[in-house]
Amino acid sequence: MKIIKNISAQNWILLEKIYKNGIIKLKNKRYIKILKIIPINYNLKSNFEKEAILNSYKIFLKTCNFDIQILIQSCKEDLSSNISKIKKNINKKENKFLYEISQNYINYINKINSNQKSSSKNFYIIICNKINSKERDNKSEEFIQSDLKEKYFKIKECLSRCGNYVIEISEKKEIEKIFYTFLNQRKSNNNLY
Numbered sequence: 001m002k003i004i005k006n007i008s009a010q011n012w013i014l015l016e017k018i019y020k021n022g023i024i025k026l027k028n029k030r031y032i033k034i035l036k037i038i039p040i041n042y043n044l045k046s047n048f049e050k051e052a053i054l055n056s057y058k059i060f061l062k063t064c065n066f067d068i069q070i071l072i073q074s075c076k077e078d079l080s081s082n083i084s085k086i087k088k089n090i091n092k093k094e095n096k097f098l099y100e101i102s103q104n105y106i107n108y109i110n111k112i113n114s115n116q117k118s119s120s121k122n123f124y125i126i127i128c129n130k131i132n133s134k135e136r137d138n139k140s141e142e143f144i145q146s147d148l149k150e151k152y153f154k155i156k157e158c159l160s161r162c163g164n165y166v167i168e169i170s171e172k173k174e175i176e177k178i179f180y181t182f183l184n185q186r187k188s189n190n191n192l193y
Helices: 047-063 080-092 096-114 133-138 141-161 172-183 185-191
Strands: 015-018 023-026 031-038 068-076 119-129 165-168
Touching: 015 172, 031 141, 047 141, 068 172, 080 096, 119 141, 141 165
Parallel strands: none
Antiparallel strands: 015 023, 023 031, 031 119, 031 165, 068 119
């Protein structure tokens, strides 16, 4: 008879420590930093602007000669507060025609929300300090953290030229929320957003 040992989530999650500056130490002795990207709406730009943006992205890809990972999270929107506001406004007015239109709109919102078509997207870039084990022993944590900070500034400068906003994720609660939503997508879609 084979005994199956229950393994908790903490055993297989690589997260070891989150520093005050937002740098994350993993159990495999690597360090990562998460950057949130708020992108521009490329489709609204003129052809000249689109060409300039593409050239800026080319520079970004050439300049960042280190590994990056792009993470896109789709989050279901919670539209219940919008629906409750509409219902309050319906109750204030005595117009039957307005009541019907508002009720149809609420039904439409509920239908979209139930089909999970109402979602927003969060864009992240994860940068890693990739040092082999021999080098890692000789490098201090301060050196590794300053290396990640330098990579952050390089990404921020390049992507800002394209019109994007780059936000450094440095609060522990926000980092935990990103990990939570990534690892518990079904649950987080229903509860957090």
